[in-house]
Amino acid sequence: MPTVKNIIVVASGKGGVGKSTVSANLAIALARNGMKVALVDADIYGPSIPTMFGIRDERPPVSVLGDKEQIIPIEKFGVKIMSIGFFTKPNQGLIWRGPMAANSIKQLLETTEWGDIDYMVIDFPPGTGDIQLTIAQSLNLTGAIIVTTPQEIALADARKAASMFVTAGIEVPIIGVVENMSWFTPKQHPTEKYFIFGEGGGAKLATEINSVLLGQVPLVMEVGAAADKGMSVFSQTEKSVVTAFEDLAEKVLSAVEV
Numbered sequence: 027m028p029t030v031k032n033i034i035v036v037a038s039g040k041g042g043v044g045k046s047t048v049s050a051n052l053a054i055a056l057a058r059n060g061m062k063v064a065l066v067d068a069d070i071y072g073p074s075i076p077t078m079f080g081i082r083d084e085r086p087p088v089s090v091l092g093d094k095e096q097i098i099p100i101e102k103f104g105v106k107i108m109s110i111g112f113f114t115k116p117n118q119g120l121i122w123r124g125p126m127a128a129n130s131i132k133q134l135l136e137t138t139e140w141g142d143i144d145y146m147v148i149d150f151p152p153g154t155g156d157i158q159l160t161i162a163q164s165l166n167l168t169g170a171i172i173v174t175t176p177q178e179i180a181l182a183d184a185r186k187a188a189s190m191f192v193t194a195g196i197e198v199p200i201i202g203v204v205e206n207m208s209w210f211t212p213k214q215h216p217t218e219k220y221f222i223f224g225e226g227g228g229a230k231l232a233t234e235i236n237s238v239l240l241g242q243v244p245l246v247m248e249v250g251a252a253a254d255k256g257m258s259v260f261s262q263t264e265k266s267v268v269t270a271f272e273d274l275a276e277k278v279l280s281a282v283e284v
């Protein structure tokens with residue numbers, strides 16, 4: 027993909043820790059900074075990006091140039107989006123084996139007409155399977171962001187995901203760790219923080235893997251509601267999450283220059 031300057035993968039060990047939420051809102055935040063941004067949903071067995079962007083029923087058009095067919099990504103909130111979810115029936119899971127799934131992602135990336143892109147964010151499936159390995163080995167990745175909740179069981183899996191990137195032959199720099207669902211602040215008690223999943227886990231992981239903590243995203247009910255309705259968190263009244271993603275984008279912009 028010669029027109030794509032930087033490819034950043036967002037990975038986690040455990041599922042459900044907020045990897046897609048971080049991928050989606052990081053992409054939107056980078057676009058709000060004037061960057062040309064693409065978002066690839068590589069979470070092939072549970073693609074949630076189309077729902078999060080409210081584009082689940084859309085089908086990307088195909089452009090034909092001579093004998094070459096290219097898929098045009100769907101654009102929303104300033105981000106060019108591609109997902110295997112556009113090509114599957116809702117409620118129907120994929121039952122592909124790893125190599126087939128990995129190849130379909132590769133093909134999807136190669137046949138999409140991206141245009142000039144400053145940052146491509148790839149939302150990885152959780153864990154360290156064939157898809158992650160194939161993408162890490164075949165694309166020239168700029169770096170990886172590890173998402174975790176502060177909970178020890180999430181951290182244990184996040185360590186494994188991080189170790190994949192430092193394995194010989196893969197060697198993708200880890201840009202940093204994002205701790206999601208860091209605390210909960212009830213509306214009635216705006217000065218209080220409840221550390222539901224524990225405290226300091228993201229920072230601990232960052233130190234262990236010789237990296238940095240890029241940010242902490244609080245647990246906010248509207249985040250889940252916005253995802254279900256296909257709304258950006260940036261349209262919310264709850265500013266703590268907006269600030270968290272703006273800060274994250276700033277850190278990524280200074281760590282990975284265009």
Ligand SMILES: Nc1ncnc2c1ncn2[C@@H]1O[C@H](COP(=O)(O)OP(=O)(O)OP(=O)(O)O)[C@@H](O)[C@H]1O
Binds near residue numbers: 043047072074
């Ligand atoms: N900070 C947050 N506050 C409230 N809800 C959140 C937050 N982050 C994520 N969620 C919600 O938690 C659920 C899981 O998030 P998400 O889909 O981003 O996780 P994931 O790690 O990508 O999961 P998987 O890879 O297993 O599909 C979603 O319903 C999402 O809206």
